[in-house]
Amino acid sequence: MTRFAAPALLAAAIGSVAVLAQAPARVPDVHYAPTRHAIADAMLQLAGVGPTDVVYDLGSGDGRIPIIAAQKYGARGVGIEIDPSLVARARQNASDAGVSDRVRFILGDLFTADLTDATVVTLYLSPNILKRIEPGLRALTPGTRIVSHDFPFASWTPDRRQIVDEAEILLWVVPPH
Secondary structure: OOOOHHHHHHHHHHHHHHHHHOOOOOOOOOOOOOOOHHHHHHHHHHOOOOOOOEEEEEOOOOOHHHHHHHHHHOOEEEEEEOOHHHHHHHHHHHHHHOOOOOEEEEEOOOOOOOOOOOOEEEEOOOHHHHHHHHHHHHOOOOOOEEEEEOOOEOOEOOOEEEEEOOEEEEEEEOOOO
């Protein structure tokens, strides 16, 4: 180990411990329930994710969707997660998967996150939460694809639906404004 690597590793370790020690900024609106790998992959397939995409996962948990997007489809990924311990786990999972250069995880609130760079947004959120974020998603750049696991928007008809492992996956494409 070089004399420069040790301080960098120490700083990274201290940063990870600091993130783990933090409590969420507020009580999360959604209980963490990981999306099964087959469903996460099917969501990315339904959205037609490719190397030019930036996939945002709202409530990203352990980071599996952005990680799969980077590993399998060559996309860049961004996870938004309010729980510091899950952000730390996602960052470690990305490192373990060798995609830390293609994904990032933001400790933040999905209600206030800046999604302007997103070409794909993935969701596994309750209908109540979807109702609250629908206006912001509809305002994204036309052509942005939004994929939800199990839950539809109450007032926005999906462009496509697919059943995978008894779960419904729904796709919307933001229309021209």
